[in-house]
């Protein structure tokens with residue numbers, strides 16, 4: 001972010017997504033080039049060369065000083081400048097959300113991890129650490145949590161999109177000398193800022209809203225502490241978690257329209273949830289038994305964590321039976337039956353297919369940028385087709 005730091009502080013999210021990396025452009029192209037090189041010329045001035053004994057090769061002392069793309073490369077540097085600006089800290093990018101989660105657990109190396117339900121893949125990573133190093137996994141806010149441990153909170157949580165109280169988790173963790181790690185994938189900015197509620201480290205699967213087009217895998221960790229950032233970058237250079245050149249370029253390109261997409265998707269989901277909850281309550285759609293979303297929670301903390309009336313583009317519904325849940329996706333035209341979320345295309349998933357822990361009558365819906373009236377009509381038609 002070097003040169004333009006002061007000017008950047010004045011800018012809002014939508015402007016930062018487009019301009020936070022301007023100072024890092026190496027050529028006059030308006031759109032960033034895709035740099036495919038894995039290796040970079042050393043300085044041609046011998047007086048500027050340092051041996052590996054004299055400096056840390058993984059940590060670039062100035063922007064544009066590249067050695068090998070496992071450490072960093074021009075587009076990673078630009079992506080990290082944009083993500084740092086919009087996520088309100090120092091961002092380090094990874095090849096996937098789970099690579100980022102692995103990096104977070106490797107960095108903290110806790111004895112105990114407090115972890116609730118939520119994204120099944122994070123449990124898979126924790127299980128690897130338990131196998132390799134005896135990491136003990138305990139339920140949310142468990143009394144055994146002590147200094148150096150990690151409290152993991154995902155909010156809003158997969159697959160329901162319900163919110164969990166971050167301030168409460170932060171108070172619990174910090175009173176014991178533990179760290180609060182927040183997976184905020186389901187509510188990227190401007191919806192929610194976990195740092196305001198005491199997060200020590202924030203994770204996003206950039207595969208979802210930051211990427212937004214269902215065509216790249218990436219993840220990001222964000223810290224307020226410059227020293228932690230340096231440690232994460234050093235770890236990443238050895239663990240090999242940096243994203244590929246093409247994926248980082250796709251992510252940079254996607255970030256330009258980030259705010260437009262997320263706000264549109266979140267507004268659409270708010271309207272859909274409102275319609276569905278009304279149809280459930282009035283009995284208009286008899287097979288609809290439950291609608292889950294942060295917008296339907298009445299707890300005061302939800303309004304504080306998601307203060308803009310945008311409650312996240314992903315939610316879940318439950319229907320009368322497993323059999324009906326299985327058939328609904330095939331009766332929809334505008335929702336692909338697929339896993340994942342966050343893309344411009346609306347998706348629906350009979351979630352039991354990828355997550356063995358959720359109810360078998362549950363469908364997860366990720367809302368895209370289509371016209372909301374078309375989406376409502378499509379869902380209404382499919383759900384009513386089971387009524388007679």
Ligand SMILES: *Cc1c(COP(=O)(O)O)cnc(C)c1O
Nearest residue numbers: 096097098119158185205207218
């Ligand atoms: C998808 C997802 C992840 C994992 O991210 P990948 O990019 O698929 O590795 C982690 N947490 C949540 C909440 C997710 O939705």
